[in-house]
Amino acid sequence: MNELELKYGCNPNQKPARIFMKDGSDLPVKVLNGKPGFINFLDALNSWQLVKELKEATGLPSAASFKHVSPAGAAVGLPLSETDKAIYFVRPDAELSPIACAYIRARGADRLCSYGDWAALSDECDAATAAYLKEEVSDGIIAPSYSEEALAILRTKKKGGYNVVQIDPDYVPALQEYKDVFGITFEQGHNNFRIDEALLQNIVTKNKDLPQAAVIDMIVALITLKYTQSNSVCYVKDGQAIGVGAGQQSRIHCTRLAGSKADNWYLRQNPKVLALPFKPDVRRPDRDNAIDVYISDEYEDVLRDGEWQRVFIEKPPVLTAEEKKAWIATLGGVTCGSDAFFPFGDNVERARKSGVQYIAEPGGSIRDDHVIMTADRYNMVMCFTGMRLFHH
Secondary structure (H helix, E strand, O other): EEEEEEOOOOOOOOOOEEEEEEOOOOOOOEEEEEOHHHHHHHHHHHHHHHHHHHHHHHHHEEEEEEEEEEEEEEEOOOOOOOHHHHHHHOOOOOOOOOHHHHHHHHHOOOOOOOOOOOOOOOOEEEEEEEHHHHHOOEEEHHHHHHEEHHHHOOOHHHOOEEEEEEEEEOOOOOOOEEEEOOEEEEEOOOOOOOOHHHHOOOOOOOOOOOHHHHHHHHHHHHHHHOOOOOEEEEEEOEEEEEEEEEHHHHHHHHHHHHHHHHHHHOOOOOOHHOOOOOOOOOOOHHHHHHHHOOOOOHHHHOOOOOOOHHHOOOOOOOOOHHOOOOOOHOOOEEEEEEOOOOOOOHHHHHHOOOOOEEEEEEEOOOOOHHHHHHHOOOOOOEEEEEOOOOOO
């Protein structure tokens, strides 16, 4: 099949719309269920590149959760802890494969942003992954293959309309790519830059102790950034993106946004949050929303009389600002990646507040000396990759 007609483009007024191969060859994707739209395919093709490269770079099954052409989260398939299972709503009796763990962790980075996501898997979608996805609000999935059981499960989602796309894992895009804007065609070479351990050899700080776990986290951060709308900053811990700050005009705003998301991810693990007395019939999205408000400065919105009774069996105690600050102060071993250089040390200062110990960024600022000095002040390890990763 050379082309696929779409319902409309980014918006309903943008018709006609289609995806097609300019060279007349067959599309490398097949729609196995549903009817994906324009934005669905943008998410699918960007997210597939991310997980494919992440698997190639780490050797681990990889997954991503995409919304509006940026990852809400990305992760490799490391096992889930009991705390992970609790905060990601994994059933106690669930059988979890490595690829299922990868997707659960990718979606868990920012569950609010992953609401209605597009899922991407580097490996075959198995029944364990499909069973977890069945319980979540999601628009579609892309993977190289699907087991019969997984496909049967996914075809029951959204009253049978869930979007399931299969991609040829051996597909290689053309070297040149084109994009039309306002009737004018842009051309550039496809971004084939390879991100792996060799990119992390230039350690510019006094502390040069870079453990293998941090190497993997740097690779996760950088490949995630390669497919995130710029400017962007990504925080990673244990092979999982825990905060992505995308599409900000200011670098420090990216760092703050990603840091606040990382803080929220960690606050979900606070004992008071884990002990929230939810009513048994409260749906996952409502739990996510309630938790997000509870850990925010607007906690009174979910704890006021007439509101808490809607989701809780009894009124929970407040998680105070002092308690939140003290809890976040225990977060450590986090990696921070940036798609372009940090122009000032303030980015390092903000990253430190969310437990960052390792930083990967291109370098090349006229204030590199100040950035390095700030990292040295906190005994951080910082690599200059020499490679910008803008994506638009």
